Amino acid sequence: MYFFTCPVGSRQHNTFLYKNKATHFLKAQSHNTMAHLQPPNVIETTHISPPKGTVPSTTLPLTFFDAPWLNLPLSEFLFFFSYQNSTDCFLKDILPNLKQSLSITLKHFFPYAGKLIIPPRPDPPYLRYKDGEDSLLLIVAESTGTADFNDLKADSAKDIRVLHGVMPKLPPPHVSPEGILMRPTRVMQVTIFPGAGICIGNSATHFVADGVTFSHFMKYWMTLTKSKGQDPAATLLLPSPPDHSCRNMIKDPGEVAKGHLERFWSQNYSSHATSENMVRATFTMSRKQIENLKHWVTEQSDYQSPVSTFVVYLAFTWVSLIKTLIEGSGEGDKDEVFHLMINVDCRNRLKYAETEPIPQTYFGNCIAPGIVSVKKRDLLGQKDVLAASNALTARISDMLSSDLLKTAPSWGQGVRKWAMSRFPTSIAGAPKLRMYDMDFGLGKPCKMDIAHIETGGSIALAESRDGSNGEK
Incomplete structure (x- = not known):
């Protein structure tokens, strides 16, 4: 099983996760990292809440999104920052401000400090924040020295387990005497590598919010932290606060949520274990290489408009992935269809009222799945990238021009077809989220990893790490 992390911008980065089929080089790299598995030492655990009395006890329904x-x-993100000072310096100079700004940020993003409440069936689950009771768990840890910061942030192949020590584990759910299950929604961990760097790890339940909301949360926290509450100019650059008001007015077309709730109740919550026999590596494609590929696809394509960086790079990566996965498995059926699942952000594209679109600052999930399907003979043919590019362009155009709410009842059928296929591939992250803009006063991240691609065949996308030329 392979996974890619592919930042899109002036340069592209691919992260491969290999299962049971690593090359000699990757196996050697995996063996080199086997010693780096000792977990960091926990220094403290803190429960961070919004400032007392600033957020009334609130419940929010789950929508069909x-x-x-x-x-x-879970949704799992890791941000690595260079930091040359000692642990004591970090605890004295940086951590208090991180905590204070996180508390203020949670005033607006309070569901991240809340819980998912699961009453006995048939009552539907909902989100709750209770003032004075609910909080977000923040873990502060120090590397024991066996896991080298430079190895963790490097692009070279590494055993996936080296990242598990810096990824926080979500606390277990609590069951009340009345049989009501209460699950935390997020946990965070700051790991210090003395004299080298820090890692900020996030583990969150995806049903609370999507990547757009998570990016919004991180940028709000980042801006407050960087300003230290003293720089009016920096504070003025704060993103707009999230919008919770339209959640009650988002209508479910065709009882979409009902089917998902039935599966949730019948399956119950379960963890998603991943194979330990994996390594991951990051690869880079230059701007020149991308432009050459775009030029070739545009010349060959029947579409009049130039192909986008997102489409051509995703097409190239998907083709490369499928070719590698089927290597040695024989010719097989030329009419076999491979499926790629993409997500379209529905903010500003769907209306929750007669005239009001769902705002860009909406807190929650607001993405529609789209399935891109290409036959094996085309995906592996002489014009493989062109076939994938044309299919991607057509699917995106169709989704953006259609009434997405009317198509919502059929989303589940498409996702089931995708899930039952051989080598189903999906997207994690997006270039527009600008994950490499997260500067907490320590400079921008030297590496960002999306860890949850370990649990499925995902291609994770982000913008260029160096920021040059921006996103196309």
């Missing part, structure tokens, strides 16, 4: 994620893996 949230329901599909109820029984799916």
